[in-house]
Amino acid sequence: MTVLVLADHDNKALGAATLNAVTAATELGGDVHVLVAGNGCAAVADEAAKVAGVAKVLLAEDAMYADALAENMAALIVSLADSYDVILAAATTSGKNILPRVAALLDVAQISEIVEVVSPDTFVRPIYAGNAMATVQSSDAKKVITVRSTNFAAAAATGGSASVEAASAAADTGLSTFVGAELSKSERPELTSAKIVISGGRGMQSGDNFHLLEKVADKLGAAVGASRAAVDAGFVPNDYQVGQTGKVVAPQLYIAVGISGAIQHLAGMKDSKVIVAINKDEEAPIFQVADYGLVADLFKALPELDEALG
Structure with missing residues (x-):
């Protein structure tokens, strides 16, 4: 069995979720190859070659892959698919965008967000x-899989010595064009890789009140998240959202502030090692999954926490 892992990257550095995807790939058995597709991303390929468990890195460099447009990326992967039994990627925004197209082009069923490999054809x-x-259990000859990265340990970033080979670019599908990107910049950790996350919900009442969370986050070195209710209310941007339709996180510490604990939100954070909930409603469902709960007015509790942290 040979597994192709799609690397998540920004043309400069390998995305952390790729290491988790490699671990899942190694559990399938056989050789693990990593595809790095982009423009000016040779350094990423060299980084991928050092990952423990990787046997080969395929480097596809072309201007059409600079922004990882899903249509062109899918066409590239399909052009390489004959050599692979499994095509796998982390369930990041990029992986969720590209792999369903690959599955459709190959006419196979995608197996989404696996959390465990039982055997080469059976997954949880x-x-x-x-x-x-x-x-x-899948009987498809080729399996297309996305991996929930929080459920697999990261492969060692060093220790490997894979070869790097050039891969030919596929034809431009002409189906989409990159227009632009509006990226939010923050000194705080990335939400999906942070060890501590503090999230706010509808109870924050406004976007301006999120500065109370941000002050605590800065002292803890934490990322700031939000519930879908807070995002839908316009308090914070979509990239803050934690939940079934947002980002799935599993930090060492998750602090939920003013979040009732809807099933949609719990799906994105209940694997956190320690969960702390602050809510003035003692009947809030969030307390059922919290390790520590504080029934209090968040507008009093957050300033007190900020002061206690110095």
Whole structure:
């Protein structure tokens, strides 16, 4: 069996989720190859070659891959698919965008967000917003899989000595064009890789009140997240959202402030090692999953926490 892992990167550095995807790939058995597609990304390929467990890195450099447009990326992967039994990627924004197109072009079923490899053809994945786990078996000749990175340990970033080979670019599909990107910049850790996350919900009442969370986050070295209710209310941008339709996180510490604990939100954070909830409603569902709960007015509790942290 040979597995192709799609690397997540920004043309400068390998995305952390790729290391988790490599671990899942090694559990399938056989050789693990990593595809690095981009423009001016040779350094990323060299970085991928050092990852433990990787046997080969394929480097596809072309201007059409600079922005990882899903249509062109899918065409590239399909052009390489004959050599692979499994095509796998982390369930990041990029992976979720590209791999369903690959599965459709190959006419196979995608197996989404696996959390465990049982055997080369059997996997465990969450259903019903993570309230149940389904064990699924695939008879497809080629398997297309996305991996929930928080459920797999990261492969060692060093220790490997894979070869780097050039891969030919596929024809431009002409189906999409990159227009521009509006990226938010922050000195805080990336939400999906932070060891501490503090999130606010509808109880924050306004976007301006998120500065209370940000002050605490800066002292803890934490990332700031939000519930879907807070995002839908316009308090914070979409990239803050933690939940089934947002980002899935599993930090060492998750602090939920003014979040009631809807199933949609719990699906994105209940694997956190320690969960702390602050809510003035003692009947809030969030307290059922919290390790520590504080029934208090967040507008009093957050300034007190900020002061206590110095």
